[in-house]
Every structure is written in C-alpha cells, then in structure tokens.
Amino acid sequence: MSSKDWHEYSEDEILQANIEKYQRDDIVKFYEDFEEPRYTYIEYQIILAAVLRALRQKLGRPVRAVDMCGGAGKAAFIIKSIQPDSEVTLVDLSDKMLDIARQRAAKLCLDDLHIVEADAFSFLEQENEYDLFVYSSALHHFKNPVELLELSAGRMHPQGMIVTIADPTTLIKSRRYRFFQFLATNRETKRHLIKECFQRRATKLPAHGQSFDVAEYQTYTGINDHQLCQNLSQANLHTLLHLRYPAGEPYMTKIMPYLGLCWAFSTILCLHPDDYQADVQVMKQSIKSQLPFRIRFY
Template identity: 85%
Template sequence: MSSKKWHEYSEDEILQANIEKYQRDDIVKFYEDFEEPRYTYIEYQIILAAVLKALREKLGRPVRAVDMCGGAGKAAFVIKSIQPDSEVSLVDLSDKMLNVARQRAAKLGLEDLNIVEADAFSFLEQDVEYDLFVYSSALHHFKDPVNLLKVSADRMNPKGMIVTIADPTTLIKSRRYRFFQFLATNRDVKRHLIKQYFQRKIKKTPATGEEFDLAEYQTYTGINDHQLCKDLASIDLHPLVHLRYPAGEPYMTKIMPYLGLCWAFSTVLCLNPAEYKNDVQSMKEDIRCQLPFRIHFY
C-alpha cells in the first residue's frame, strides 16, 4: 500500500485507479441497478430539459451532445428522451459500463446512440465539435476539473454549453452529512462503517493510501464549487446557472435541505454569457418550479 499523500497523486495515477475500479463486477452491478425506476433522478430531466430548450432555440437545429465519463449512460438516455432527434455520444473508459448502456439502448430500440470507449482527455484530442458536454458525477474523478472543462470548451460550439451535475461539495466532509449518510445506509454498510471507524482509531499512523478511494479523487475533500466557478470564469468559461441540491433517493432529498444538506452541485457553463442573458431567468424558474425539493441558486 502506498504511503503517498493525497495531493501527490498525478492525473495519470487517478486515471489508472478509475480504469481498475470500473472493471470491477460489483461496481458495474451497482450501475446496472440504476435501471430501477426509483433511480430515475428527476434533477437530470429538469436541468437537461431547461438547457436543451435554450440550446435548441439558439442553434435552430438538433443538438450534438456528449455524455462524458457517461458510464451506463444516465445522462445520454435522458437527453434522448427529451430530444429524440439530438445526436448523442456516450464516452467512457470502461467497456463493462458501456455494455450496460449498450443493453439498455438495445432494449429501448435506440440505434443511433454513438458509444465510444475512451478516456476523456484522449477523446477530447479529436477534432470534433459539440454543442453540449455533460459531466454527470464525473468531475470528482479528476485531479484538475478546471483543466478538463477548459479542454472540453476548446471542442465546443461558441454557442454551446457544458453541464456538470451530481458532484459533491465540501459539505460531504461535514459530520452532519456523515451522520445522515450513516442513518440512511443498510445494516451491512452500517456494520462496515463502524468497523472502519474503530480500526482507524486503533491504527495510529495509517498510510494515506488506505484512507481514500483514489478513483473518487475529489471526494477526499469534496469540491469547493464556489472556487471552481471563480476559476472557470477566469478562463472565460462562465457559470450561467449554479445550484446546490440534495441528491439521493427521493425520500432523502425531501429531508436533506431542512438539515442544511444540499450537498451536490450542478453548473451550467457557456463561453458567451451575453448570448444567453435573456434565458437565464427562465432556465432558473423552470428548474426551481419543477424540482420537488429545495435547492439554492448562487
């Protein structure tokens, strides 16, 4: 086990950890289970519908979208369900995760979903342009999300947008969040967490490598989403809409805001905010009115 410190790992080492993690059958099975209706996370439908509506109006044609690090294709399928004539690519480094998407596409008779096995940076080296990049539960798998989004923006139509969704803010490190998470897990996970807690207390100097999952790199601290937005604005990638919301199973999302646990964030970015200045308010209204739980805009 390596004793490197968290910040000493490189983007390539994190990539390697992701390649290994997303080949594991237990992990892939977890994403297969997202087929269940209770996992149809409503925020994807609502945020992506608002974005697709604005893009379609500006472009006057079907949108060319890419679900980056899309795994089993949660966002890709939502885009196709909202705008069936959109051209959608799904990119992921794990063939096993993509196979789950392939099976779902076959079941739905979606023959035009373009499935690409590649890591994000290699994919972005290609000379292709997209109107919409979606990063769903993906930014936290990178050491430098700003660089990833910058490279994506280089491949984006000047009127295009990037949507990031379902990444953790620094709130996930709060005691409040961890206590809530503990309450909401099943008995086996509770037992595992208690065991882990006591083992850590006993080991006085655990190796850093044992303390976190390198593939989930940013979850070590959570992402400082406000700082991220400032850093992105400084490279001319402007946040049009930025919200924090309580991701999770439907019953939990009702309770979490009352405990101050809007722990996930979503950001809609563009290159030219003047282009969309008249759309921002209606996008926000659509999102606020339709989400069945409390959120915060910034």
C-alpha cells in the same frame, strides 16, 4: 496501502485507478441496477430539459451532445428521451460500463447512440465540435477539472453549453453530513462503517487512512464549487447557473435542505453569457418549480 499523500497522485495515476475500478464486476453491477425505482435522478431530467430547450432555440437545429465519462449512459439516455433527434455521443473508458449502455440502447431500439471507448483527455484531442458536454458524477474523477472543462470548451460551438451535475461539494466532509449519511444507510453498511471505525482506532490510522479511493479523487475533500466557478471564469468559461441540491434517496432529499445538506452541485457553463441572458430566468424558474426538493441557486 500507498504511503503517498492524496495530493501527490498525478492525473495519470487517477486515470489508472479509474480504469481498474470500472472493470470490477461489483462496481459495474451497481450501474446495471441503476434503474431501481428508489434512485430517481429527477434533477437530470429537469436540468437537462431546461438546457436542451435553450440550446435548441438558439441553434435552431438538433443538439450535438456528449455524455462524457458517461458510464452506463444515464445522461445520454435522458437527453435522447427529451429530444429524440439530438445527436448523442457517449464516452467512457470502461468497456464494461459501455456494454450496459449498448444493451439498454438495443432494448430501446436506439440505434443512433454513438458509443466511444476512450478516456476524456484523449477524446478531447479529436477535432469534432459539439453543442453540449455533460459531465455527470464525473468531475470528481479528475485532479484538474478546470483543464478538462477548458479543453471541452475548445471543442464546443461558440453558443454551446457544458453541464456538470452530481458532484460533491466540500459539505460531504462535514460531521453533519456524515452523521445523516450514516443514518440513511442500510443496516449492512452501518455495520461495515462501525467495524471500520473501530479498526481505525485500534491501528491508530488517520480517519482517511483506509478509505481514500484514488479513482474518486476529489471526494477526499469534496469540490470547492465556488472556487471552481471562479477559476473557470478566469479561463473564459462563464457560469450561467449554479445550484446546490440534495441528491440521494428520495425520502432524504426532502428533508436534507432543511438540515443544510444540499451537498451536490450542478453548474451550467457557456462561453458568451450575453447570448443566454434572456434564457437564464426562464431556466431558473423551470428548474426551481419542477424539482421536488428545495434548492439554492448561487
């Protein structure tokens, strides 16, 4: 184990950790199985539908979208299912993750999904312009999400949007969250966690000692989502909508909000919020009324 403290890792080291992690067969296998019915990801469907509707109305043509760090293409496939004529590019650094997407695209006879193997910063060096960037469960893999989103905005149509979804807030480090997460895990994981806890005590390692995963960089503390929005607004990327919600197993998501456990966040950003002033209430209403669990907008 490295003796480095977590904040000493550089963006390049985090990238390298991600390259290694997403080549591992056990990790890739999880994404191969992601259609399992217990993972519903209904928030993707609802949030992306609201965003695509607003973009389509504003632009008056098919939307050009990028699923950044898209892995097996969860967001990309949802976008295509909502607006089949949208032009979707799926970008990820892991060819194994992209292979899952290729197989799925073939099964669905989707031959117009552009698939690009690249890391996010390199992809953003190219000159193409897009209307929508989706970062799904992706921001926490970066040391500097503000820089990443700023660069994305530089490749975006002036009336485009950026959606971040399924990243953890700082709530994930609370005892309350960890207790309920423990209750919700299966017996095998519980056994593993208990064993890990006793090992840590025996070796007197700090709580984070064995479990810091450089690839999942921001999960060390969770992302301070409000601070992120403030920093982005200083970089001229404005928050149209920001919500916290209880992602995870469907039966847990029903009760989590009542326990104060809306631990995931989603942010919809744009360059000129005035362009979308009239749409914000409609988007809010549609998201709130369709999600099957309680959420909070900020």
